[in-house]
Amino acid sequence: MPLQSSPTYSTTHLLKSPHGRLLDLRQPQVMGILNVTPDSFYPGSRLGGSPEADLLGRAEAMLAAGAAALDVGGYSSRPGADDISPAEEQARLLPAIEALRRAFPQAFISADTFRASVAAAAVAAGADLINDIGGGTLDADMLPTVARLRVPYCLMHLRGTPQTMRGLAHYEDDLVLTLLRFFRDQLEKLRQANGGHPPADVLLDPGFGFAKNAPQNFELLRRLPELHVLGHALLVGVSRKAMVHKFLGLSPDTA
Known part of the structure; x- marks a missing residue:
């Protein structure tokens, strides 16, 4: 499926909860x-x-x-956070x-x-x-579960786990192209889990700070519009992260 053309998916303007909200x-x-x-x-x-x-x-x-x-x-999904049981x-x-x-x-x-x-x-x-935060990569049952529950879903890009992601910020290919391929593949898996029907209520999160260093985070911020090519709204989490407070010379509390 070409990244420049994705007729299977339509822009999400309204998320509908299974509870009616x-x-x-x-x-x-x-x-x-x-x-x-x-x-x-x-x-x-x-x-x-x-x-x-x-x-x-x-x-x-x-x-x-x-x-x-x-x-x-x-x-907690901060780098190096302790793992806990379900x-x-x-x-x-x-x-x-x-x-x-x-x-x-x-x-x-x-x-x-x-x-x-x-x-x-x-x-x-x-x-x-x-x-x-795993975009369906950390639990093989997640995408089928989301499809079965018909619940809105935010699919984030991550490499590795919160415990290992710090060492996985090297990208052989263009960063945004890598994310687009990841999102395309995971959306296709979600479509298959949904009985072949395109998933509508899906947000995409580029995962600022997750297996990405500071220059990569700012590159993603600059190129955010390119992620709309897949036709889904974006969820962007940068509040109080290091890319903000360190760049401004502030603490997380004052950023």
């Missing part, structure tokens, strides 16, 4: 990040060990400030999703996980979107 992407939207982990890269996003009131207070502040969606993660990830993630759903019934909630079993449990708990 909608996320309008006809204009840029902001996603708030809530990490129910003790070791995510930005301490200000961590909620590990915090009471439910802290979680709900931060979520309320984000929604009031204009966030259109809340992304909740129970597995059971521990679920024990962190599901109570947070359930609490957010009770408090904010109309909020669009994203579950940040690369594991199919956790994704299915998160959707059952009320999640509207699965945000997969």
Whole structure:
């Protein structure tokens, strides 16, 4: 399939949750990040060990400030982060999703996980979107699970795992072309898992900081429009990352 022409896919303007909630992407939207982990890269996003009131207070502040969606993660994907079991990830993630759903019934909630079993449990708990840092490469059951659940899906580019990605930032070919090929291949796998029907509610995330060094991150930022060739909206996560605060000479808190 030529990268310059992808008639199989159409631009995603509206994400529809299996629970009936909608996320309008006809204009840029902001996603708030809530990490129910003790070791995510930005301490200000961590909620590990915090009471439910802290979680709900931060979520309320984000929604009031204009966030259109809340992304909740129970597995830290920072470089070199500790691996945890699916059971521990679920024990962190599901109570947070359930609490957010009770408090904010109309909020669009994203579950940040690369594991199919956790994704299915998160959707059952009320999640509207699965945000997969592995783009279907870290769990062979993820793409079939997403297709079966008919849940919106964010497909991110990653090489290796959070534990190994730092050493995998060398690209033999053009960086953006490499990402386009990866996305094309994973979208085709998702189409096959979906009974041959093109996946509609899919976001693409170039994975800033994931198996990419600082110059590569800025190249991706400059060339973001090229990723629209596949016809899907983009999810871009650069907030408080090193490419921002180190370049500006600031701390993550002030960036």
